[in-house]
Amino acid sequence: MELWGFWRSLASFRVRIALNLKGISYEEIPIDLMAGLQKGEAYRAVNPQMVLPALRDGDGPVLFQSVAILEYLDETHPEPPLLPRDPRGRARVRGLAAIVAADSHPLIVPRIREYLEHELGVPEEARAAWCRHWIQAGLKAVESHLANEAETGRFCHGDQVTIADICLVSLMAGAKLFGADTDGLDGANRIAAACMELPAFADAHPLRQPGAPGRG
């Protein structure tokens, strides 16, 4: 498969984890978000929304939106499963994933930070505080489920990795990148650490990708 991604893109990180968990070989085509290349003509022809990631499986068409891609990979490569089997469990996992992928991460992506800067004149420190605020709000919401629900296990939902863990880990990596405090989020910290012990997660980490600081 071909993945259009970028080392720093947290949504690309999610797709890399799933590809690794499923044992799918892929080539990553880097699109430099810091240089704005996701808005260039070449990538626009791949994904008209001009956001990362995108994935091509065989002769296409191109798949877009990270969580839709995770569901596709789970449907086409069922082992190991990334969702539980019961509908209530699946709903909980998808709900936790959406707290991250819908209600948190989209608030801190480049296009939002650029609008805050250029359209609203928000200074750098206040933009950084915005990012930290929404990362922490998302993590706290996930934690409120993890801490109080019997379904929580070694991972977000029992003892198998699911889409919820993939999303949680991506936001925890965002917390690190943006300097957001995660003290007191005991469940989130414990589960993220358990995930990062798995090579599928560790190998997919932003700071392990070509182009990341210190990786050349």
Add this chain to the structure above:
Amino acid sequence: MELWGFWRSLASFRVRIALNLKGISYEEIPIDLMAGLQKGEAYRAVNPQMVLPALRDGDGPVLFQSVAILEYLDETHPEPPLLPRDPRGRARVRGLAAIVAADSHPLIVPRIREYLEHELGVPEEARAAWCRHWIQAGLKAVESHLANEAETGRFCHGDQVTIADICLVSLMAGAKLFGADTDGLDGANRIAAACMELPAFADAHPLRQPGAPGRG
């Protein structure tokens, strides 16, 4: 089933549409977003993220996050299906839904508008422009798929209603509420109009709910 929602909540609108399409009877418990009641102790015990909607099916637990709820309803009440059967089609539908439910709508909800106002001091007209901007960006991204892909039919994906249509219609209703221009979005306008001819959509519309302007 019991739905915690609000007339103006676009995510609650999505769940009402799905409940209607599936022929599921439900009671809606209104949580007044304009009065901030989603942050009150009573609702916090229902959904610790303090956002709408939430749904209880029988003896629970409470389901949260609108798209996770749509998937749950589709799994537990398969007719009529809200996703196509082939994985690529499902990925396209989920991707279109995510452009709305992840990358657009979360940018304009009350907690964001409040942060812009109170933390960043963004004046009212600029906050309204922010909402219009992100609604239009999402609709344009959806339109770029609808206009150029062979899978587009009477609805977003062929001639059956899917989760993509439910999400699209919710954002089109948001465009109306926030005064965002939708001229030129021919596919989105045509499909939203086709959806609104269906009673399941029309009956779920924000302005048809108790508490909406003119509805008492």
